[in-house]
Amino acid sequence: MNAPVKTPEERQAELQGMGDSRLRKEDARFIQGKGQYCDDIKLPGMLHMDIVRSPIAHGRIKNIKKDDALAIPGVHAVLTADDLKPLNLHWMPTLAGDVAAVLADEKVHFQMQEVAIVIADDRYIAADGVEAVEVEYEELPVVMDPYAALEADAPVLREDLAGKNEGAHGPREHHNHIFTWEAGDKSAADDVFASAPVTVSQHMLYPRVHPCPLETCGCVASFDPIKGELTTWMTSQAPHVVRTVVSMLSGVPESKVRIISPDIGGGFGNKVGVYPGYVCAIVSSIVLGKPVKWSEDRIENISSTAFARDYHMDGHLAATEDGKILGLKVDVVADHGAFDACADPTKFPAGLFHICSGSYDISAAHCSVKGVYTNKAPGGVAYRCSFRVTEAVYLIERMVDVLAQKLDIDKAEIRRKNLIRKDQFPYTSPFGFEYDSGDYHTALEKVLDAVDYKALRAEQQEKRNDPNSPTLMGIGLVTFTEVVGAGPTKMCDILGVGMFDSCEIRIHPTGSAIARMGTITQGQGHQTTYAQIIASELGIPSEVIQIEEGDTSTAPYGLGTYGSRSTPVAGAAIAMAARKIHAKAKKIAAHLLEVSESDLDWEIDRFKVRGNEDQFKTMADIAFAAYQQPPEGLEPGLEAVHYYDPPNFTYPFGIYLCVVDIDKGTGESSIRRFYALDDCGTRINPMIIDGQIHGGLTEGFAVAMGQQMPFDEQGNLLGNTLMDYFLPTAVETPAWETDYTVTPSPHHPIGAKGVAESPHVGSIPTFTSAVVDAFAHLGVSHIDMPHTSYRIWKKLKEEGVQL
Amino acid sequence: MIPPSFEYHRPSTVEEAVGLLSSLGSEAKILAGGHSLLPMMKLRFAMPEHLVDINRISELSGVSVVGDNITIGAMTTENAVIADPILNEKVPLLPEAAKLIADPQVRNRGTIGGDIAHGDPANDHPALALACDAVMTVVGPAGARQIPASEFFLGTYWTALNDDDILTAITVKAFPDGAGYSYRKLKRKTGDWATAACAVVVALSGGKVSHIRITLTNLGPTAIRAHDAEAVLSGQAVTDELIKHAAEKAMAICDPAEDLRGDVEYKTAMAGQMVQRAIAEALSRAN
Amino acid sequence: MAKQIVKMTLNGQQVEQLVDSRTLLVHFLREQMNLTGAHIGCETSQCGACTVDIDGESVKACTHLAVQCDGSDVKTVEGLAENGVLHPVQEAFYEEHGLQCGYCTPGMLMRSYRFLQENPNPTEDEIRTGISGNLCRCTGYQNIIKAVQSAATKLQDKETASA
The missing domain is CATH 3.30.390.50 (CO dehydrogenase flavoprotein, C-terminal domain)
Structure with missing residues (x-):
């Protein structure tokens, strides 16, 4: 009996291709406790490394006493900078063209800096060893404020840079100055400001925060002295780049270095950098000839691995009296901490901050960013965002609100007036970005209708009129554009390696497939969504497509996963590799069907002979033929590799609206409503998109409402555990409403733009917009984050409206 | 974050526990729920040489009532306080307030006695004990004694307990009829x-x-x-x-x-x- | 070094192990018993990634000594599925997209497993409170809450079917 013929709809559904809310391939192992994260890896004879860290923020190391630690049974070694010096590994290059101490060399520059390492039989003994190492310091004056750091008589922080007046990004003007970077046209902007009818200015601090993934950083380094091969499992968002760096540092040929990113318990930018802990574990393994594990604890993670933000920003807008924005100027002082270890494309020391003209049609703009050293931990990563885009979006969205308030124009109205119109795309921004596509006005109206914006404003007016109201009500609105998918190699590289990404697909004879990419999932669900792209392109069910990432010995070179680049760059590489296979498959189909290629039509999973529905070959038929009887002149097999160099970035956008109620007695805020409309172009898996948006909004909520890294004047980080550092629980987290429009990217093979970071980037200024709006009738135009109850209460008191 | 080494003791009676505390001296600490002590040890702020685990002393847990007096064993967990029918009927403040302490898992380990004996002004039960006119039952080498809550809290991390004392029970009065x-x-x-x-x-x-x-x-x-x-x-x-x-x-x-x-x-x-x-x-x- | 013999029932199996008195339960499970499902996230009992079930109660294994489990019945995420059949909370997390990076998942599952026995028919607010000892950085909890609701229904259906 023949199987019933399936309808095209049934065949389409079986593929679980693009647009399908396919359940995740990753989950089976995670829900059964069978994920393999770095700390789960256990090798025979493995030793454990722990780190002795500086209790002070700035000082000279007078003496390090190892004896007591070495006397503990089970301690194998205690290493300091002096031990690494002969290997020239006591300092390492950073991604930003600076150097960073691997272990403190004569001086410590921030609290919790790595000073020595202890390697022992297990983590308990290693911890005892750390406790037993005695370090004597001579304290030096501490500089925590980046403005103070630039004063003429400020203490010299980086003595190692003495006499180095030229940095990686131009001249250094001061001993604590790193770079000054500019974009846009200063004289054009100055001209506009000189003649503009209205100008507004606002200073704002985007505070230092930490990405704080639930899994901390760590690695297992295993050097095989016989083969001369180094294998390292590492919590890395960019294993290939790490391989290149490790090879450069260690002198082990890149072909003998294998970096494996196993399952990763969240990254959010924190796992992009190369940290001293990784380097020390690798060195220890090479020196001792045994596998060495390093697992950071939470205090170490928050205190020493990469922070984000810390931008002190001055924004200025010039406009007409009816609210048409004419010009934008921005000056930023960026606190980079003790070493410039920002993770940005090499040519952009302030990342893509020059996206700061936002979604608005502004003719003249200029920005400058000044990087400064202080006695804080290094970093400056993109915390769930593209490089410095969160800062840029925050700046412009705040400034538009400030202008609206000054002109007494509603914040929705001023946006209508200034948003780039649909017919202006592709739109070249005053900073030179070419926005690929967008339809901002349609999305804005959709959101305003969905929440009944007019009714909200009326309710707010009533509350403002009632002096006995126990709450203040604020409405936040943001219309943001992200720039993601770094990036075109003509602009973007890391240490000289272009920021392309890659995919290799092999179709097996029986029609299933394996595909590998240069990216690495950390929760985004690549193993699910990447297969969906291939399924749609090649007509092979997602279920039989294996996706592998993260092992540099098997995956093609790629720059990794951060900055929402996986779908825009690797996703494109996948489609292009699949299309190469598709083209070859067509030749094989024509051969099998004895027609010419031009007689064939593609339908879901098969090539059909035009006009003869019964004559077709499915991709499975073709796969077998490719290994059995390829047409003459065609090599056997069915596989392809594609390295995709994007012609442009992609520009996802969104319209977010938030309603907040503030308790006038306590300063507590309650997010009554948060409506998020995202446009990420073509949607591959709506279920996963929604999940990514929920997560991004929640991280944005955490940043805006509570995350901070408070330091005292001595440079002590107060609040370095999860007791103080704000990660909201289900109780604090608001319920999210999501919506979407679809404006595909015209230059991306499948029209996708990337989504995971938009909700973080877009929500943060929305919360601030809402909190400030609650005070707007009192003349308040800006309040710095985080909007904790304590800080809001201080504002209530300042304005004399606290109960 | 790894605790230092210590000797672990698990007495099964209060008497045995008091004996251990007396003989081990100030280097011994009582392990109750452990959610204050173990983090302190992991941070090496506390480095006791001996831990005396009183979790298996069954007489220390549970709620009993005699007339208007309700006696809560010191090792009664927060979740047990929340669920207890006697407390919900007679001193409903305690179960309601306990819901605001820590989180569900921690409330399975954290005990009312541990919360009180720690002497931390940030803990909730001290103020609740004062509001309920509680009387603490303390057992030391010389036997049991009663200390009213008003005389129990002497300063930050400082209570009327001696090193070799164990807080065994907290006795509160049922609320007056119709009390809010x-x-x-x-x-x-x-x-x-x-x-x-x-x-x-x-x-x-x-x-x-x-x-x-x-x-x-x-x-x-x-x-x-x-x-x-x-x-x-x-x-x-x-x-x-x-x-x-x-x-x-x-x-x-x-x-x-x-x-x-x-x-x-x-x-x-x-x-x-x-x-x-x-x-x-x-x-x-x-x- | 102060070592002690500890006997416990672990995922239904009797085990007898020699442990250091200072060994935290989470390290005992992960390193001595090779059960790496329970994860370490904060080490100060905020995140709940290490949540396991001890004698019918959810406990954070990072703040509990292995020696304290002598005589106890301990269940970890590895013991949740029975005879190769997923527990309804596992199914529900998969179906409702209640996980992303997966790191908080074992703790979330173990807490949800116990919570639904404490409160078989919870409201959304009760679920939020019930899992408030577990942090997730990826999902914003929205789909976790859906998963717990779905698991509650599944468990009730199962109950009805077996009654």
């Missing part, structure tokens, strides 16, 4: 200690306050009973004005420590807010 109660706790997030918190127990007679307790958490070196605030309301038919006045009196005795939760001014103001809200809620429940 409330615990209002302002915190930054789930699991946090109070920025400011206030417990109120109030009973009315003929529309006037016949019994009142107002106590405060984390607003001074120990939990505080706000006598002056109580005096404002005692014997009165309560008005909004009087509630405000009582709150002012309570704020006047606050002496909180500045930390990331806020400065002295904020915490004191929040004490006023919590006192007002707790009084209002307690009154709304009184009849």
Whole structure:
């Protein structure tokens, strides 16, 4: 009996291709406790490394006493900078063209800096060893404020840079100055400001925060002295780049270095950098000839691995009296901490901050960013965002609100007036970005209708009129554009390696497939969504497509996963590799069907002979033929590799609206409503998109409402555990409403733009917009984050409206 | 974050535990729920040489009632307090307040006695004990003795307990008939200690306050009973004005420590807010 | 070094192990028993990634000594599925997209498993409170809550079917 013929709809559904809310391939192992994260890896004879860290923020190391630690049974070694010096590994290059101490060399520059390492039989003994190492310091004056750091008589922080007046990004003007970077046209902007009818200015601090993934950083380094091969499992968002760096540092040929990113318990930018802990574990393994594990604890993670933000920003807008924005100027002082270890494309020391003209049609703009050293931990990563885009979006969205308030124009109205119109795309921004596509006005109206914006404003007016109201009500609105998918190699590289990404697909004879990419999932669900792209392109069910990432010995070179680049760059590489296979498959189909290629039509999973529905070959038929009887002149097999160099970035956008109620007695805020409309172009898996948006909004909520890294004047980080550092629980987290429009990217093979970071980037200024709006009738135009109850209460008191 | 080495002891009776504490001296610490002690040990702020685990001493857990006296074993967990039918009927403040302590898992380990014996002004049970006129039963080498809550909390991390004492039970009086109660706790997030918190127990007679307790958490070196605030309301038919006045009196005795939760001014103001809200809620429940 | 013999029932199996008195339960499970499902996230009992079930209660294994489990019945995420059949909370997390990076998942599952026995028919608010000892950085909890609701229904259906 023949199987019933399936309808095209049934065949389409079986593929679980693009647009399908396919359940995740990753989950089976995670829900059964069978994920393999770095700390789960256990090798025979493995030793454990722990780190002795500086209790002070700035000082000279007078003496390090190892004896007591070495006397503990089970301690194998205690290493300091002096031990690494002969290997020239006591300092390492950073991604930003600076150097960073691997272990403190004569001086410590921030609290919790790595000073020595202890390697022992297990983590308990290693911890005892750390406790037993005695370090004597001579304290030096501490500089925590980046403005103070630039004063003429400020203490010299980086003595190692003495006499180095030229940095990686131009001249250094001061001993604590790193770079000054500019974009846009200063004289054009100055001209506009000189003649503009209205100008507004606002200073704002985007505070230092930490990405704080639930899994901390760590690695297992295993050097095989016989083969001369180094294998390292590492919590890395960019294993290939790490391989290149490790090879450069260690002198082990890149072909003998294998970096494996196993399952990763969240990254959010924190796992992009190369940290001293990784380097020390690798060195220890090479020196001792045994596998060495390093697992950071939470205090170490928050205190020493990469922070984000810390931008002190001055924004200025010039406009007409009816609210048409004419010009934008921005000056930023960026606190980079003790070493410039920002993770940005090499040519952009302030990342893509020059996206700061936002979604608005502004003719003249200029920005400058000044990087400064202080006695804080290094970093400056993109915390769930593209490089410095969160800062840029925050700046412009705040400034538009400030202008609206000054002109007494509603914040929705001023946006209508200034948003780039649909017919202006592709739109070249005053900073030179070419926005690929967008339809901002349609999305804005959709959101305003969905929440009944007019009714909200009326309710707010009533509350403002009632002096006995126990709450203040604020409405936040943001219309943001992200720039993601770094990036075109003509602009973007890391240490000289272009920021392309890659995919290799092999179709097996029986029609299933394996595909590998240069990216690495950390929760985004690549193993699910990447297969969906291939399924749609090649007509092979997602279920039989294996996706592998993260092992540099098997995956093609790629720059990794951060900055929402996986779908825009690797996703494109996948489609292009699949299309190469598709083209070859067509030749094989024509051969099998004895027609010419031009007689064939593609339908879901098969090539059909035009006009003869019964004559077709499915991709499975073709796969077998490719290994059995390829047409003459065609090599056997069915596989392809594609390295995709994007012609442009992609520009996802969104319209977010938030309603907040503030308790006038306590300063507590309650997010009554948060409506998020995202446009990420073509949607591959709506279920996963929604999940990514929920997560991004929640991280944005955490940043805006509570995350901070408070330091005292001595440079002590107060609040370095999860007791103080704000990660909201289900109780604090608001319920999210999501919506979407679809404006595909015209230059991306499948029209996708990337989504995971938009909700973080877009929500943060929305919360601030809402909190400030609650005070707007009192003349308040800006309040710095985080909007904790304590800080809001201080504002209530300042304005004399606290109960 | 790894604790230092120690010897572990697991007595099965109070007597045995007291004996261990006496013989081991000040290098021994009692392990109750462990959610204050073990983190301190992991940070190596506490490095006891001996831990005396009293979790398996069955006589230390559970709630019993004799007349108006309700006795809560010191090792009764927060979740057991929340679920206990006697407490819910006779001193409902305790189960309600316990829900605001830590999180569900921690409440399975954290005990009422551990919370009290730690002497941390940020803990909630000290102020609750004051609000419930609790009497602590303490067993030392010389036997058992009773210490009223009002004489138990001597300073930050300092109580009437000696090194070789064990707090074995907390005895509270059933609330007067028709009493209203409330615990209002302002915190930054789930699991946090109070920025400011206030417990109120109030009973009315003929529309006037016949019994009142107002106590405060984390607003001074120990939990505080706000006598002056109580005096404002005692014997009165309560008005909004009087509630405000009582709150002012309570704020006047606050002496909180500045930390990331806020400065002295904020915490004191929040004490006023919590006192007002707790009084209002307690009154709304009184009849 | 102070070592002690500890006997416990672990995922239904009797085990007898020699442990250091200072060994935290989470390290005992992960390193001595090779059960790496329980994860370490904060080490100060905020995140709940290490949540396991001890004698019918959810406990954070990072703040509990292995020696304290002598005589106890301990269940970890590895013991949740029975005879190769997923527990309804596992199914529900998969179906409702209640996980992303997967790191908080074992703790979330173990807490949800116990919570639904404490409260078989919870409201959304009760679920939020019930899992408030577990942090997730990826999902914003929205789909976790859906998963717990779905698991509650599944468990009730199962109950009805077996009654």
